[in-house]
Amino acid sequence: MRDLAIHIEHLSKSYEGSGREAGRPVLDNINLEIMQGEFHVLLGSSGCGKSTLLNIIAGFLPKTSGTVNVNGREVVRPGRDRGVVFQNADAAMFPWLTVTENVEFGLRMQGVEKEKRRAIAQEYLQLVGLSSHGSKYPHELSGGMKQRVQLARLLANDSAILIMDEPFGALDAQTRKIMQRELIRIWEKTAKTIVFVTHDIQEALLLGEKISILAAFPQTGIVKTCRVEFPYPRRETDQAFIQQYLELLGYFDFGGGI
Template sequence: MSLALQNQKDSFGANRTITIQGLNKSYGEHSGAAGGHIHYIIKNVDLVIHGGEFFVLLGPSGCGKSTLLNMIAGFISKTDGRLRIGDAEIDKPGRDRAVVFQQADSSLFPWLTVRQNVEFGLKMKKVPKRERRAISDQYIDLVGLTGHDDKLPRALSGGMKQRVQLARVLANDPEILLMDEPFGALDAMTRRTMQKELVRIWSQTKKTVVFVTHDIQEAILLGGRIGIMSQGPSSKISHIYEIPLDYPRDVSAAEFYEYYKQIQAHFDE
């Protein structure tokens, strides 16, 4: 591990905690209006995500997982409740948070090479060229794209594009990675490879990761804790599962299957 990565890993042990208390997001008329009715997307969400942990939000499609993630990102405003990082209330996007989306095509600049995409945020921050090069080298290598740095996105596979998106996010050094089903559009083999890569990268950087999925197996493969979101509307965190299995995790292991059965039974109920 490089000295820069080691220093980064040490600093992330003191990541700020994400604290969510009585969080609501609604649309429609407010209850004070005559004849009004409030439609809640999420209601009374309480959750604490500790700095440096890998936390998974798991639930069926349409339950509000992405809404909650975008509220943490600062893209969507809350209706009421508390939503804080450390002691600061979240009311807008910030450099301490970065989002990795499902479709890398929509976030990469097609006219820029892999390296230029990774360095884009650094260039906007006026980081000197030599320093930008060193940082992009580090993260291009970290995501396994060494030798592909001069390629344009159109020359890359879906999995490689997701690696570029992840490298660009990491190069900007956010404290928190917010990942909205980032592997959902990939084929099964590429998805499994990217899951392994993400665990490896997280284990080296120890950034806080909040990962959204509706796939139980993916949740158990990745998460240190899994928060189950109830079916919407008025979704909330109905249960949290601790997953103390060592990484990398084996889907064929008996312990893995036991957690799978337990969580599947939760949804069957």
């Protein structure tokens, strides 16, 4: 039996402000259990609160009420036990550092010596297909390349919990496939706990051991958590895949049908 990595009980979050949604909870009574080593996908439409939830788990955003525990301790701030890939790659990189320096930044903060951290940065830049771009600056990169730098940095930092907010959203279809496969390979090899946000049902089914569906605004909460039973590597054309895809599709309201 695996231990709990993330335990969320009765979590609610409202943003202050004067807009349409002021005071209205974005997240309401969220209950979630994620085991150590689990690949857990949070699936939901745009604006349903996925990034809000991830940012609370990561310790970047205060909750309104409820409890969020990581490895038995209440989350009050960001920590090295949780590595994050942000949805907005621009905000997540230091523009005055090169790609390599961005990737090795966390290792530098940990006091890892220069040669060793260079080697680790190289290894992960190669993995994400950017080994020849290490001396570039963030403004010289495309959106997809920036996302891959974030991913390399996440892996270089080697946190036990990886929190990923639509990390492949800006990638072309082919690169996305490669990165999805790589992520599964890394997860199988390292037994990390992964919390992965996407709005894409196919991506959720390709990656997740478990999938939690968040209700679309103005509803709140987790509509359903389900297990994906068929083995990796998964293929969109498999019968089991198609069957569960249609099942998950049923939880989304397309206002008039598809």
